[in-house]
Amino acid sequence: MSKRQLAMVMDLNKCIGCQxxxxxxxxxxxxxxxxxxxxxxxxxxxPGKGYPKNWQESGGGWExxxxxxxxxxxxxxxxxxxxxxxxxxALFAGTDPWLKATNDPAWTPNWDEDEGAGEFPNSYHFYLxxxxxxxxxxxxxxxxxxxxxxxxxxxxxxxVDQSRCRGYRHCxxxxxxxxxxxxxxxxxxxxxxxxxxxxEQGIPPACAKQCVGRIRHVGFLDDExxxxxxxxxxxxxxxxxxxxxGTEPNAYYVPPLSSPKFDAEGKPTAExxxxxxxxxxxxxxxxxxxxGLLEAERSKxxxxxxxxxxDLLIAYRQEEMFKIR
Amino acid sequence: xxxxxxxxxxxxxxxxxxxxGTAPAEGARRAKGDPTSVLTRNGxxxxxxxxxxxxxxxxxxxxxxxxxxxxxxxxxxxxAEPRAEKGVVREAAVRxxxxxxxxxxxxxxxxxxxxxxxxxxxxxxxxxxxxQFPLKYGEAADRLPYVGMGGPERPVNIxxxxxxxxxGPASLKATGFGTLEPVxxxxxxxxxxxxxxxxxxxxxxxxxxxxxxxxKFAPKQIGLVPVALAVWGGEKGERGGxxxxxxxxxxxxxxxxxxxxxxxxxxxxxxxxxxxxTGETLMMRHGCAGCHVxxxxxxxxxxxxxxxxxxxxxxxxxxxxxxxxxxxVIVPHKNYYSLKDxxxxxxxxxFSGPERDAYHIVEFLRxxx
Numbered sequence: 001m002s003k004r005q006l007a008m009v010m011d012l013n014k015c016i017g018c019q020x021x022x023x024x025x026x027x028x029x030x031x032x033x034x035x036x037x038x039x040x041x042x043x044x045x046x047p048g049k050g051y052p053k054n055w056q057e058s059g060g061g062w063e064x065x066x067x068x069x070x071x072x073x074x075x076x077x078x079x080x081x082x083x084x085x086x087x088x089x090a091l092f093a094g095t096d097p098w099l100k101a102t103n104d105p106a107w108t109p110n111w112d113e114d115e116g117a118g119e120f121p122n123s124y125h126f127y128l129x130x131x132x133x134x135x136x137x138x139x140x141x142x143x144x145x146x147x148x149x150x151x152x153x154x155x156x157x158x159x160v161d162q163s164r165c166r167g168y169r170h171c172x173x174x175x176x177x178x179x180x181x182x183x184x185x186x187x188x189x190x191x192x193x194x195x196x197x198x199x200e201q202g203i204p205p206a207c208a209k210q211c212v213g214r215i216r217h218v219g220f221l222d223d224e225x226x227x228x229x230x231x232x233x234x235x236x237x238x239x240x241x242x243x244x245x246g247t248e249p250n251a252y253y254v255p256p257l258s259s260p261k262f263d264a265e266g267k268p269t270a271e272x273x274x275x276x277x278x279x280x281x282x283x284x285x286x287x288x289x290x291x292g293l294l295e296a297e298r299s300k301x302x303x304x305x306x307x308x309x310x311d312l313l314i315a316y317r318q319e320e321m322f323k324i325r
Numbered sequence: 326x327x328x329x330x331x332x333x334x335x336x337x338x339x340x341x342x343x344x345x346g347t348a349p350a351e352g353a354r355r356a357k358g359d360p361t362s363v364l365t366r367n368g369x370x371x372x373x374x375x376x377x378x379x380x381x382x383x384x385x386x387x388x389x390x391x392x393x394x395x396x397x398x399x400x401x402x403x404x405a406e407p408r409a410e411k412g413v414v415r416e417a418a419v420r421x422x423x424x425x426x427x428x429x430x431x432x433x434x435x436x437x438x439x440x441x442x443x444x445x446x447x448x449x450x451x452x453x454x455x456x457q458f459p460l461k462y463g464e465a466a467d468r469l470p471y472v473g474m475g476g477p478e479r480p481v482n483i484x485x486x487x488x489x490x491x492x493g494p495a496s497l498k499a500t501g502f503g504t505l506e507p508v509x510x511x512x513x514x515x516x517x518x519x520x521x522x523x524x525x526x527x528x529x530x531x532x533x534x535x536x537x538x539x540x541k542f543a544p545k546q547i548g549l550v551p552v553a554l555a556v557w558g559g560e561k562g563e564r565g566g567x568x569x570x571x572x573x574x575x576x577x578x579x580x581x582x583x584x585x586x587x588x589x590x591x592x593x594x595x596x597x598x599x600x601x602x603t604g605e606t607l608m609m610r611h612g613c614a615g616c617h618v619x620x621x622x623x624x625x626x627x628x629x630x631x632x633x634x635x636x637x638x639x640x641x642x643x644x645x646x647x648x649x650x651x652x653x654v655i656v657p658h659k660n661y662y663s664l665k666d667x668x669x670x671x672x673x674x675x676f677s678g679p680e681r682d683a684y685h686i687v688e689f690l691r692x693x694x
Contacts, residue, residue, distance in 0.1 A: 034445075037447075071448075072447060072448040073447060073448065074446065074447060074448045075445060075446050075447045075448070076446075079447065143407075145405070145406060145407060145502065145503050145565060145566050146503045146504075146505070146565075147503055147659075166505065166565065167564075168564050168565040169447075169448075169564075170407060170565075172447075181447075182447045182448075184445050184446060184447060185445075
């Protein structure tokens with residue numbers, strides 16, 4: 001465990017799946033040199049298979065104090081070969097009238113975007129942005145026989161030391177979120193670095209700073225004046241993804257409320273559209289309690305009363321979402 | 326190994342044990358004869374054949390026909406995490422040729438499923454092979470480095486071939502599990518060929534090294550060089566510690582000098598031989614089974630190194646010492662020691678049972694191969 005922990009809270013009630021975070025990250029870090037397929041930040045549709053395909057069933061994580069076995073996703077089948085377009089032929093040489101893909105991928109990020117689950121009028125989905133969780137008990141770190149992965153004392157950011165990594169990929173196997181990616185060009189594993197060069201200068205990670213929906217708060221868990229402490233510790237309004245994996249993530253989610261389900265006559269019922277059981281699988285047993293809290297605070301605000309939690313989540317001023325010093 | 330202890334022990338007559346006359350330490354004793362003859366008899370010597378011409382660049386180089394191959398048994402690496410529970414390649418043939426200026430090895434094994442790194446994949450691994458040499462050898466080096474990646478103060482130089490290349494320079498150094506690093510400015514020629522279901526890998530280098538962190542050859546001064554082999558079956562996901570390895574073997578140059586003291590430093594058999602069956606029972610009684618995985622032990626414990634294959638990888642002298650004085654050579658992995666006054670101390674306690682039990686246990690460990 002590190003001395004301090006920088007964490008991120010993502011409010012799923014506000015995520016519109018616009019992928020601005022994904023693009024911000026990609027442009028900053030992963031648009032070249034064997035990283036084309038990597039999405040250190042991705043936004044997937046839940047329910048869905050996600051990216052890489054079926055990552056939730058890919059193994060890894062902890063069973064007590066023992067690492068669980070897992071699989072290494074394949075580029076062709078589980079990530080999907082990045083799509084290449086025939087720019088040259090279609091736009092310059094003029095030999096092809098159509099701009100189109102030159103390969104036939106089996107999967108890509110957002111392959112199952114907006115599919116969700118359920119039957120009309122009770123179909124449902126929400127967006128799930130994912131970064132490396134910079135876990136308190138990182139399975140990737142434990143799995144590396146070379147000690148090439150480390151967790152920084154000062155902020156808990158988990159990094160792969162590129163000079164120590166030899167591309168064995170035990171970390172890829174061990175990460176239950178499949179947020180460590182193998183770079184086939186350099187024979188090394190790479191992952192989200194929580195934009196530490198930005199953070200060191202007091203600038204939030206690109207995904208958070210660029211988020212147009214203002215869903216991402218960044219701060220130290222122990223900083224009582226910071227937004228993350230207030231949402232996670234004081235209000236207990238945020239939960240981690242798949243806590244059953246045992247790695248103790250430091251990316252937190254405010255779970256999504258949903259519109260009521262309709263009955264056979266088309267009348268709204270008291271049941272939420274997104275089944276609580278589904279959310280419990282993703283975010284653990286406290287989901288119901290947190291949804292209740294959100295509902296209560298939201299109606300306070302609707303009645304014109306004060307709600308610190310709602311004010312935090314609304315994020316009137318973007319600067320107030322980040323406190324990283 | 327501690328020679329005084331052994332010498333004393335050898336003098337004690339323990340009735341239930343078989344005292345072996347000449348078998349064990351003979352290489353060391355017979356100063357007049359060739360001190361390496363016992364190694365040859367044990368099938369541990371690769372005889373380097375003298376040839377002429379330039380350093381080979383092709384595993385198919387005809388001059389290797391002049392060299393006798395040594396068949397080397399390989400055992401799954403189970404001493405440190407992650408452990409190679411199965412192990413793909415279990416046997417390889419090693420040949421060596423040399424001139425005044427260079428040495429070349431040909432390593433060959435059967436492999437029906439060739440595996441190279443497929444360009445742009447995330448989940449494939451390459452077949453690979455490596456030769457390992459002690460950085461220092463000869464009489465001045467009092468003992469061989471730990472065969473699994475060397476150890477503190479006993480660095481090894483590793484020449485690595487990976488099918489399809491990649492993985493950086495071919496010359497590496499290590500001082501224990503997890504410490505492998507490229508030798509800056511170092512180099513060794515490697516080339517592999519897959520033909521008729523067999524992989525043939527060439528390793529070659531001039532006698533002199535381009536870095537002080539690389540092994541040197543000077544057969545006129547020292548005519549016997551320790552070498553160990555590791556092979557990775559990439560198609561079964563072997564990489565890093567998931568591999569099979571041999572015990573120390575020895576390349577011998579004709580006419581090179583080899584002193585008996587040097588051969589003695591490899592660690593010899595305890596003079597007394599025990600009974601393996603008794604040893605197996607004693608492994609349970611003395612609690613070894615509570616920390617070590619080995620065939621026949623139902624307890625799935627990984628506190629200490631796995632012992633499967635240990636009789637094939639290590640010399641009996643080393644095994645004996647591992648019992649009597651575990652901290653003399655600590656298997657170089659962070660899980661296996663604690664620090665006491667800044668000194669690493671094995672978490673395995675020295676064997677405190679009767680002397681004869683140690684011999685029985687060593688005899689059992691020797692059968693694990």
